Amino acid sequence: RFTARFKDHPSYSLKSDIDKYRSFVVTFYVVDGTLSIYEPKQRNSGIDSTKYLERCRVKKPNSSVHYRMNDLYVGAQ
Secondary structure, three states: OOEEEEOOOOOOOOOOOOHHHHHEEEEEOOOOOOOEEOOOOOOOOOOOOOOEEEEOOOOOOOOOOOOOHHHHOOOOO
């Protein structure tokens, strides 16, 4: 289970400054190799808790290979 944030990138920009401070919970289930991503509710932020990805297997971009446990670590991009 990891926490994640949006990161500024030269090829795209965040839509608002509020996005810099939003945090997400990324959960990887080792037993079946599935992922889920949600944004926990933050008091007084005006942003509701949102589920971004239901628990499912996710393929890497431009690949037919699914994410595995070794692909997720602190500092991964």
